[in-house]
Amino acid sequence: MADSKAPAIVRPLTVWYNTKCPVCDAGIRHQRSKLLDAVKAGRIEFLDINLQPDALARFGASLDDIRRRLHATDESGRLLVGADVALAIWRRTPRQGWIASLLGAPGVIQLTRFGYDRFADVLFAWNKRKGRW
Template identity: 50%
Template sequence: MDDPSRTTVYYNSACPVCDAGIRSERGRLQGCDIRWVDVHQQPDAVQPLGAGLEDVRKRLHVVDAQGGLHVGSDALAELMAQSPRRRPLARLLRAPGVRQLVAAGYDLFAAVLYRWNRRRGHW
């Protein structure tokens, strides 16, 4: 988190699904001031988060420009909010009721994906 005035995304490129998702997001957000941190390449980069490497491997982490930490589906919504075209979707993901449903779905998918990655040796 060397520049607190910009959004920072922490992701794991060793996970093929995560890597594909981040590559897609990077393409959508090319003009945005976002720092992308691959914890597979830079495992020590998680230290300022107060999270362990396995936590970041399990769920997406985003630190917003104000220094707020977003994890899981909240991180996904924060990332979407960086794009003017996707802000309405980010607002929907954060809406009461929807937020809880999306969080439960994200957490379930993330847990299954994490176990799959461990079995495949994607670390």
């Protein structure tokens, strides 16, 4: 008798970011270039939240939430936010997994998240003042 289970759907890591922020856009373009093989294979994708502002509404994430901090859905469909997205990207980037190991280590992850969030707050305020929406 054949196995009736359907194959598991493998989702990519889907990263949502604000292309209107020059810092965010440059950072993602840089990472995407390092992940070109994974992008081509469909294991990771980078999407502009400005083109689909309600894309993460089912998670309760507003457009400003996503403009303030990176958001992503992982392979199992879970939402990642902020520093956790950066760590997920570094884990998949050739020769950058050590960054994720270091900054995601127990006892360090809290500082990583705090530092990321403060930087994101400053960047978000700067973008708002410059009218980058």
